[in-house]
């Protein structure tokens with residue numbers, strides 16, 4: 001057990017104090033191994049996105065094989081991972097605030113740090129911070145390939161940024177990235193959307209190379225587009241994250257990953273045709289709908305802050321008994337917990353702190 005294990009939660013013959021987040025280590029390890037198998041022979045690497053769980057011990061199990069480091073969404077996540085001993089982090093997001101740029105440069109003393117940019121403005125500040133700290137910071141030019149969130153809108157703009165970065169001491173132009181977002185199986189014109197996204201990424205890479213710069217890394221893809229990204233010759237690195245823990249809505253895709261996370265709750269109230277669990281919205285992300293029961297059937301779930309009311313047929317579970325639910329949204333669920341219990345073969349074997357929980361800055 002880690003030193004942060006809440007031992008009080010381990011009483012009552014290993015019944016957990018609930019609500020409790022639990023990861024099945026066998027499923028997690030199988031998902032990571034399945035991803036490693038997918039990468040074999042592709043020449044591509046994976047840099048798992050740890051925004052999924054913000055948990056160093058989970059990230060540790062994702063390394064090995066073709067994994068080259070971690071992807072993070074915030075400077076705070078990157079700091080937590082470097083503090084936990086990781087030595088190669090990509091912040092696949094724009095960082096423009098001077099205070100965060102200073103933290104990022106300081107971090108580069110202890111690890112290889114790469115950051116995304118989509119505007120010339122922060123490049124000067126990044127360069128000055130890197131020189132001041134006596135470090136080199138890697139830079140990926142972020143290209144808007146589908147999501148219309150961050151990223152330059154054209155290959156011409158990407159070349160413009162490459163020119164600025166190449167003139168900026170303390171910075172190393174590592175390559176480009178593009179994130180196509182979750183492209184669901186039911187998305188109309190899904191194939192065209194993904195091929196259009198990767199064509200935009202390839203066009204940016206080609207234009208930057210034509211302008212005389214090298215593009216070592218072309219990073220892209222989330223879990224929903226792993227298959228397409230692995231088949232695309234331009235992409236060198238996958239930045240998917242959810243694959244390790246999986247979410248129910250992705251199970252309809254032909255992916256070799258299973259759901260590894262459950263939320264354990266206790267029956268705190270019983271009435272004809274319904275029970276109440278202590279697992280409300282404060283402990284489970286609801287963006288993709290309510291959590292789904294594991295191994296038992298319900299007619300519906302109504303979620304309150306601290307309560308999940310499950311309508312179901314007799315026989316109802318006993319008062320005080322514990323039931324498991326699968327969260328629809330793993331990322332926001334993890335961010336609501338201080339630690340995750342670890343199970344293997346149905347037994348709780350460890351408890352890991354979600355160290356970067358709340359590290360959104």
Ligand SMILES: Cc1ncc(COP(=O)(O)O)c(C=O)c1O
Nearest residue numbers: 049092179222223239240241242
């Ligand atoms: C920029 C970026 N890259 C990669 C990912 C990982 O995608 P997924 O969680 O679907 O694997 C995300 C997730 O939101 C992301 O924002």
